Amino acid sequence: MSVLIFIDLAEGHVKKASLEAISYGAAIAEQLNTTAEGVVLGSTQEDLAALGRYGVQKIHHVNNETLNHFDAQVYTKLIAAAATESNATVIIFSNNVDGKAIAPRLSVRLKAGLVAGAIALPDTSNGFSVKKNVFSGKAFATIKVNTPVKIISLNPNAYKISSTEAKAEVVKLNTPVEPGHIKITAVNKIKGEVSLSEAEIVVSGGRGLKGPENWGLVEDLAKSLHAATACSRPVADSGWRPHHEHVGQTGLAIAPNLYIAIGISGAIQHLAGVNRSKTIVVINKDPEAPFFKAADYGIVGDAFEVVPKITEAIKQLK
Amino acid sequence: MKILVCISKTPDTTAKIAFTDNNTKFAEAGVQWIINPYDEWYALVRAIELREKDPDTIVHLVTVGGPDADPIIRKALALGGEEAIRVNLQSQDSFVIATQIADVAKTDGYDLVFTGKETIDYNGSSIGGMVAELLDQPYVPLAIKFDINGITATVTREIEGGEEVCEVNLPLTVSCQKGMAEQRIPNMKGIMGARTKPLTVRQPVAAEALTTVAGFELPPAKAGVKLIPADNPAELVRLLHEEAKVI
Numbered sequence A: 001m002s003v004l005i006f007i008d009l010a011e012g013h014v015k016k017a018s019l020e021a022i023s024y025g026a027a028i029a030e031q032l033n034t035t036a037e038g039v040v041l042g043s044t045q046e047d048l049a050a051l052g053r054y055g056v057q058k059i060h061h062v063n064n065e066t067l068n069h070f071d072a073q074v075y076t077k078l079i080a081a082a083a084t085e086s087n088a089t090v091i092i093f094s095n096n097v098d099g100k101a102i103a104p105r106l107s108v109r110l111k112a113g114l115v116a117g118a119i120a121l122p123d124t125s126n127g128f129s130v131k132k133n134v135f136s137g138k139a140f141a142t143i144k145v146n147t148p149v150k151i152i153s154l155n156p157n158a159y160k161i162s163s164t165e166a167k168a169e170v171v172k173l174n175t176p177v178e179p180g181h182i183k184i185t186a187v188n189k190i191k192g193e194v195s196l197s198e199a200e201i202v203v204s205g206g207r208g209l210k211g212p213e214n215w216g217l218v219e220d221l222a223k224s225l226h227a228a229t230a231c232s233r234p235v236a237d238s239g240w241r242p243h244h245e246h247v248g249q250t251g252l253a254i255a256p257n258l259y260i261a262i263g264i265s266g267a268i269q270h271l272a273g274v275n276r277s278k279t280i281v282v283i284n285k286d287p288e289a290p291f292f293k294a295a296d297y298g299i300v301g302d303a304f305e306v307v308p309k310i311t312e313a314i315k316q317l318k
Numbered sequence B: 001m002k003i004l005v006c007i008s009k010t011p012d013t014t015a016k017i018a019f020t021d022n023n024t025k026f027a028e029a030g031v032q033w034i035i036n037p038y039d040e041w042y043a044l045v046r047a048i049e050l051r052e053k054d055p056d057t058i059v060h061l062v063t064v065g066g067p068d069a070d071p072i073i074r075k076a077l078a079l080g081g082e083e084a085i086r087v088n089l090q091s092q093d094s095f096v097i098a099t100q101i102a103d104v105a106k107t108d109g110y111d112l113v114f115t116g117k118e119t120i121d122y123n124g125s126s127i128g129g130m131v132a133e134l135l136d137q138p139y140v141p142l143a144i145k146f147d148i149n150g151i152t153a154t155v156t157r158e159i160e161g162g163e164e165v166c167e168v169n170l171p172l173t174v175s176c177q178k179g180m181a182e183q184r185i186p187n188m189k190g191i192m193g194a195r196t197k198p199l200t201v202r203q204p205v206a207a208e209a210l211t212t213v214a215g216f217e218l219p220p221a222k223a224g225v226k227l228i229p230a231d232n233p234a235e236l237v238r239l240l241h242e243e244a245k246v247i
């Protein structure tokens, strides 16, 4: 028996969301009195044994360059092989872009119930049930998994990374790698910016900022906090900001430690994408703006005056 | 090319979220129902655009649900699609739903299955991947662009901090999100036409649920906002640093 964690790479580096998944999987292994094992696909410059720090005891590695190009179909077969090899009864993914591609496939392949978007450790006292977000963060559901093998994909930023002093044993997984059907022709990374889905702090602007020429305000504050930038839907729809910055019910759902909303009214569809943030700060000149009801801290005032002062105060703190 | 677009019914984005029956059921009283926005705005509209470019393209819609889903599927037909299939089954288990969609896709021989990125109620993001595995075909999730040339699709998907472009041959399943297309409003002709488009009801194929919903809960209410005077932003920074400990 074991808990198997899929350790996801981006350009050969372990993603932060995967470290959360490892810590989470290790906690489940402890709960079930079994071992935590990992599976890594593709070549990496990282010291895999050092991942033992996060609680994984053994890592199955398929060191094959063709895997540096993600193909969910190919990955699914290899992870299924690792699951057999490690006799896994629980398999953990991060509910990130790759987890969303593989976990459902693996669920079908292994006939293993999937809980997508878990936010807490499973309750194993009576069967196996896991709490997840539903209704775009407006509620939680407890999902009971009825199959012998269980798959959980953990929401990014929902579980704290913990570390100890330990090393993992790294073993080669000798499953043949089949050729995939997906040919990747380009990867366009937005350079120099903090990735929105992984950011711990997000500074976001709405229509209250009047126009794209005023975004220096948002960017300066973001820079001072090493934060990612985001925006409301009308801002992206008007082309003031790129579409990938749009957060909310129909955009990206995020859960940073700190979300700072500037000139955003706080419509229910906007809140749906950000209400899982740990701390919310709202800056709006209208004291009646609905966003204040969902905020932890607020300043009623003109963003053009208030925000530069906040940026200054942060620079002084550092 | 035959495209199958998966349409699901969800509560309106402004619907009040509450539960009944000892927190085991979503409180449906007074709730307005809509087509899941990702299915409508992105999956369906992109499929319609592909047909507009190439009139040989066939667009059919599928939903897995009870008769209460009929008005929703008619609304979708008002935007486009030649016909719709409803598999008469209500389930909250993704595998059971995916099995029905895969069965339709296989029986009727669709080349391309479009789903939305996720349902805004259960937020599973799972159906597309499950359908693809059941059909043993490639799956590109979270697509923001889709074009087709012969049997080769060029798809751009979201990745952390950017996007990835890939080429992949049909048959294929794709989950769609913002970027794929622009939202459309149905016109009168579409709405009238939708009434007479064929909507076939099929009986489900057998599939066992892998999961069950044990119950729901609402998040604890926020303690209330702490307001800081506009002339003292340094106080906000202090609170974030010392009290919330987030900077």
Ligand SMILES: Cc1cc2nc3c(=O)[nH]c(=O)nc-3n(C[C@H](O)[C@H](O)[C@H](O)COP(=O)(O)OP(=O)(O)OC[C@H]3O[C@@H](n4cnc5c(N)ncnc54)[C@H](O)[C@@H]3O)c2cc1C
Residues within 6 Å of the ligand: A205, A206, A207, A208, A209, A231, A232, A233, A234, A235, A246, A247, A248, A249, A250, A251, A262, A263, A264, A265, A266, A267, A268, A269, A270, A273, A283, A284, A285, A286, A289, A301, A302, A303, A304, B013, B037
């Ligand atoms: C089905 C559906 C899905 C949707 N999905 C999303 C989604 O995913 N994400 C999303 O964001 N929206 C979404 N929306 C739109 C949403 O309903 C709101 O219209 C939108 O969020 C409003 O954006 P906003 O807050 O930037 O603009 P507004 O609502 O116009 O608010 C601007 C705010 O700025 C304040 N302001 C003005 N000047 C200043 C100043 N000088 N200083 C400080 N504050 C100032 C104003 O008081 C106001 O509160 C969706 C809508 C629908 C119907």
Ligand SMILES: Nc1ncnc2c1ncn2[C@@H]1O[C@H](COP(=O)(O)O)[C@@H](O)[C@H]1O
Residues within 6 Å of the ligand: B006, B007, B008, B009, B036, B038, B039, B043, B062, B063, B064, B065, B094, B097, B114, B115, B116, B117, B118, B119, B122, B123, B124, B125, B126, B127, B128
């Ligand atoms: N009952 C259903 N009938 C048809 N399609 C569905 C159904 N449920 C979900 N889908 C499709 O699958 C997508 C992802 O749903 P989910 O995995 O539940 O988040 C949705 O956007 C729909 O396109």
